[in-house]
Amino acid sequence: MKTKSDQRVRRHNRVRNKVVGSALRPRMSVFRSNHHISVQFIDDEAAVTLAAVSTQQADFKGLKNDVDTARKVGVKAAEAAKSAGIETVVFDRGGFRYSGRVAALADAAREGGLNF
Numbered sequence: 001m002k003t004k005s006d007q008r009v010r011r012h013n014r015v016r017n018k019v020v021g022s023a024l025r026p027r028m029s030v031f032r033s034n035h036h037i038s039v040q041f042i043d044d045e046a047a048v049t050l051a052a053v054s055t056q057q058a059d060f061k062g063l064k065n066d067v068d069t070a071r072k073v074g075v076k077a078a079e080a081a082k083s084a085g086i087e088t089v090v091f092d093r094g095g096f097r098y099s100g101r102v103a104a105l106a107d108a109a110r111e112g113g114l115n116f
Helices: 004-016 067-083 101-111
Strands: 027-032 037-043 048-054 090-092
Touching (some): 027 067, 037 101, 067 101
Parallel strands (some): 027 090
Antiparallel strands (some): 027 037, 037 048
16 A cells, blocks of 8 residues: 555656756746645756745745745746746755646746746
């Protein structure tokens, strides 16, 4: 019997076979845990993280891990991407269901000016 985390990793690997980031269109990788949510913009060809935002940063100190915080992370991620010169991205939900915090983060990043 597989655990929930094993199943998520399996889903993530299945998605990663199709989703590849490049310098022109980096991969926007989302990870969520019970306590935090984080976003990385990754160039897979060069194996480099171009920008990253997480609730573990000082800007988000003391906030709950809920949909509102995920929206704030999405807006901050869009700002970080813009400052790194990123306009369009490939979205990688990390094997997580596209609802709740993941969807809120993605919608806020779109409103912040990122194109998926």
